[in-house]
Amino acid sequence: MFSFAAPWVFLILPLPILVYFFVPPHREKVSSIRIPFFRHVAKAVGAEPRSGSVTQTRTRLQTFIVIIVWILLVFAMARPERLGEPIVTEKSARDVVLALDISGSMDQRDFKTADGAPKQRLEAVKDVLRSFIAERDGDRMALIIFGTRAFVQASFTEDLQSLNGFLDQTAVGMAGPNTALGDAIGLGIRTFESSQVEQRLMIVLSDGADTSSRMTPVNASAIAADKGVVIYTIGVGDPNASGEDRVDLEALRDIADRTGGEYFFADDETALTDVYQSIDEQNPRVVETQSYRPRESLAHYPLAAALILILLSSAGFHIHQRRRLA
Structure with a gap:
């Protein structure tokens, strides 16, 4: 039999959605260097100069991976466990x-x-x-x-x-x-x-x-x-x-x-x-x-899956960036 030791943890599952809609985006000012031949540099690297702030965006795959990792972490915090047969x-x-x-x-x-x-x-x-x-x-x-x-x-x-x-x-x-x-x-x-x-x-x-x-x-x-x-x-x-x-x-x-x-x-x-x-x-x-049911913790499985996803996505991102700059 499968159960969760702390099922109330699932209440925080929609937390990222609330943060996305109600928490203002993070803004950061950085120093820059003004050069007289900026347009030539931008043209050389194939970039199109724009005015204003720069917003980092994710691909659909990255967004999907972030969602899956969050769900796996919530599952791990809920402490899934397997219940054995009752022992009297x-x-x-x-x-x-x-x-x-x-x-x-x-x-x-x-x-x-x-x-x-x-x-x-x-x-x-x-x-x-x-x-x-x-x-x-x-x-x-x-x-x-x-x-x-x-x-x-x-x-x-x-x-x-x-x-x-x-x-x-x-x-x-x-x-x-x-x-x-x-x-x-x-x-x-x-x-x-x-x-x-x-x-x-x-x-x-x-x-x-x-x-x-x-x-x-x-x-x-x-x-x-x-x-x-x-x-x-x-x-x-x-x-x-x-x-x-x-x-x-x-x-x-x-x-x-x-x-x-x-x-x-x-x-x-x-x-x-x-x-x-x-x-x-x-x-x-x-x-x-007196009877009790032995409990076997399964929290390490979703934690391992989340870690593997993070490592694979990070490795894929770095490989993509190298190919792009090559």
Whole structure:
């Protein structure tokens, strides 16, 4: 498709006509030499002496070339351009933080696979998370791990393959043996401070009670609700255990309720897969589409044509003058 970036420039196209009719002609006085044998000189060069001013005139060809050059210059100033096919880009309209508990209790092999084989809790969570991350193509995601302390394992990225790489490097106990659930939520809120989108989702998975946070889960969830962060909580531990090994289901349910999210419990790999599928269905991929058409400037073509015409006409004029004087 062909268009002009500055079509208003065509308004100056009749400008030379206005100048020709309304602007007085240029007059210039020059010095002359009086000689007594002027008529003999004029006769020798074949000129006919006349009184008054001398007016320079153009041939029809010269006038035509001047008009064409002016039109080409106006075309160039209007910035002609060729528009390419529309290119559509998609940008994530929601950021997702995954907060994963890797305390010592995640090393227990009480999860069951589809065929009934025992499996480590963290490995089961990793396998399900990989599938969940793959389905979030287009979303920006970050990964937080927490034990005794909470850490950002991967900041916000659209490169979900690299996020899976960071997930693979996660091991039980690398953040300490205890559970800092409140600190993990607080760190997730801080991570969202660099987010430029309004929709913010945090998914928190834990298998124990909060035992080492400097910020309580209740306070952290209240701040999250104030910041517009929706939290989905998943409990994967044993609610009948004692001490730090007992998952605090009430706390996880309260966190989700305070932020407008939802609470889930999973005691095997199949149930955990269903949980993430449910979260995915409730929070489908959200993107903002932007389209643009690449523009290729064509202004150099009329400029080149005008330059060639000027050079050719100037060369032709000089050749004609030489032949005339020869």
